[in-house]
Amino acid sequence: MAKADSKDSQQSSGHVAREVARLILTGVWREGATLPREIELASRFGVSRASMRESLSLLKAKGLIASKQKAGTHVRTRFDWNMLDAELLNWTLTALPTQEFAKQIMEIRRIVEPEACAICATRGTDEDFARIERAYRGMDAAGMDRVAYAEPDLQFHRGILIATGNDFLIAFGATVAAALRMSFNLSSTNPGAPRKSLPYHRAVLEEIWARNPDGARQAMHKLMDLTEQNIVSAMSRQKKKDTEDEKARTRRAR
Amino acid sequence: MAKADSKDSQQSSGHVAREVARLILTGVWREGATLPREIELASRFGVSRASMRESLSLLKAKGLIASKQKAGTHVRTRFDWNMLDAELLNWTLTALPTQEFAKQIMEIRRIVEPEACAICATRGTDEDFARIERAYRGMDAAGMDRVAYAEPDLQFHRGILIATGNDFLIAFGATVAAALRMSFNLSSTNPGAPRKSLPYHRAVLEEIWARNPDGARQAMHKLMDLTEQNIVSAMSRQKKKDTEDEKARTRRAR
DNA sequence: AAGAATTATTATGTCAGACATATTTTCTCC
DNA sequence: GGAGAAAATATGTCTGACATAATAATTCTT
Known part of the structure; x- marks a missing residue:
């Protein structure tokens, strides 16, 4: 990170x-x-x-x-506009991190990542899997430390994309990185949230090792569900907080 | 084009x-x-x-x-490398139009476009559909003219992506454009091939108008099947031709 | 007075040469 | 041989100028 x-x-x-x-x-x-x-x-x-x-x-x-x-x-x-570009994604994220943006980015992740995961389970090499597992261990080792958790989390998802051997799926890693950064920023209001995804990552890892494409796809799908859930709830929480702050400011101004 | x-x-x-x-x-x-x-x-x-x-x-x-x-x-x-960038895609296409490249680009199209199509059928507006239909009519009107067929073909696929309202799926249009350009270049050895995709496009269009996500996904899936088939056969034909040319050149050199 | 042809204007495209800055490499000294 | 100082160097930035192409203004023609 x-x-x-x-x-x-x-x-x-x-x-x-x-x-x-x-x-x-x-x-x-x-x-x-x-x-x-x-x-x-x-x-x-x-x-x-x-x-x-x-x-x-x-x-x-x-x-x-x-x-x-x-x-x-x-x-x-x-x-x-090349919205799949890494920098442009980050700029958008900092300029207007809207709920709409979050929904869109999760929608495409749901489309791409489960399939990438299935391909990974099919074609990935053992070295690929080892790299993904190393990332998983990093997440586990991070414990409740949000900051330490973020980097291996990205490596985990990126590792799966890399394992597909498909240059376009690999390039999609930039989008995933932006999404994770967004999640990270939002997790400040709920520091325990990231850790909750660990067992879901574990399930993905196991299905991959088992070279089970359907299982891998399904496991990743569930992880996407959880991630989206976290993001939307965090965003509505944030939104609520923002409007409260706004109100307080107006009160003070009177 | x-x-x-x-x-x-x-x-x-x-x-x-x-x-x-x-x-x-x-x-x-x-x-x-x-x-x-x-x-x-x-x-x-x-x-x-x-x-x-x-x-x-x-x-x-x-x-x-x-x-x-x-x-x-x-x-x-x-x-x-941002391989999903329009220019970079074209540069790659002209620099090294390998079979591997073709397979990868079709693999990601198969992942993205059918889902985009389903979303299009769900969320697209009638104006969106009308734009897609206009593209279809353009393809039909082009008849056997490869050159005239190419532009509306791209508009058809792009129209579906636009109808999703998802900026990331829209940005994916650059990848689709590159793939279609590749198909176009390859179709010189088989000028009738593009036209064959027309009924498949029609099927997609009908499912969309019917607002049938599952049918739309399936129809697009079939279109992807056909497209990939065309590309790989054209590439092997091209490859064969290239090696024959190579042989002829060596013969002449002797 | 309307329209065509010509000229002038202007914003991007390109060039040349200079200095600033941050590393790397080299040198010096202990 | 290692730590620290000095030199070298490639990118980063600036200034000012001219080239080029598309637009706007003008003139000329009918």
Whole structure:
């Protein structure tokens, strides 16, 4: 987890890109909108045009924007945004961690991970399984420590994807990572929640070792159920807390 | 199709990025390898360092490379490559359209699209369905014209993903687009093949209109079966042709 | 006055050269 | 031989300039 954190926000260029992305994701700059010219953007963010262009280059690569000579730079339609990109996922997560976002990410996880798990049980090598088991042991060793639990949890899920040998499923690991990070952030209101998933992970592991695709799929499905349950309940709890805070603030303001 | 083509290879910066990506994808620059310093890269590709950096910025965004001050720029591990990115997919497709690649892309399509189709039948609006039907009509109208068939075919599949309302499934459209482009390229050896998928598309459309999730899932599953069949047979045909060409060339050389 | 052709404008695209910064490597000294 | 200081170096950033293509304005024609 800490390693992944150190990866983003590396340079100023990354910061600027993240900020522009935030403005787009939050709808300040809408789809189809033409954003200010490069020189203006550069001065607004306090960097040179060269650096600004590198930031924009990053966002172009993620499908957020497109430029045309003289015409300017415009925001592309949502359909072209590469939401399965690791950074973009994190930016979205911090910019607007809505319930809708959570539901969507869990919906696709439910589609992909159980099947990936079945493939893993079929094609995975013993080394693959050993790596997954190591992750499981790490989770177990973490005990009630939320922070220590997070990293091996990710490795567990990623290990399954890697074991499929399918590059596209492996790339899906970025989405899983974002989902787990979301869960982690939400678990602050219920520190014991993560640990509860341990037996479900164990069930997955056992089915995999048994090379039982159907069982593995089912076990992963149950794990997804639990995860989604945790997330939605945590989000409604959070939402409730937020509205209470809001009320308190208004009361104080009066 | 033509529209999508005009989007890539826009500027010199894109060309250079594509070329560097090719070198990485084909294994000339392996995972973990440190690539030449920016000044050298720039002169090698005949651009300025500023442009070179913009290209590298693009590749950083796609997870292919990472840079550290003084240490240089290195190729990241495959696990970090965002293979679900539209451009990266196309680059891979043109750089090394292997049978392995085809199998992997079809494997994930089989996982995602039938479920997306079921969701589409459940949650899609009538406008969504109408858009999908329009695409179907476009395919029908194309007749045996491979080129005219390709665009509505993509719109059909993309329409289903869009109808789910799930941003991640929508983003998966890039992968589907790459797969269809691959199919299109392969269909040159068998021009009649695309048209054969029409009744399968029709079946999908009908199940969707009937708001029958299970039927829609099944219909899409059958379409996936047919598509995969077409691809693998076309690839083996292509492979056979390639080896024959190879033989002929060796004969001539003697 | 409407429309076509031409010119001017402008924002992105590209270039060159310089300095800043953070590591790595080398060197020095104990 | 190891610890610490100094030098070297590749990326990071900045400035200012010119090229290019698409748009906007202008002129000319009918």
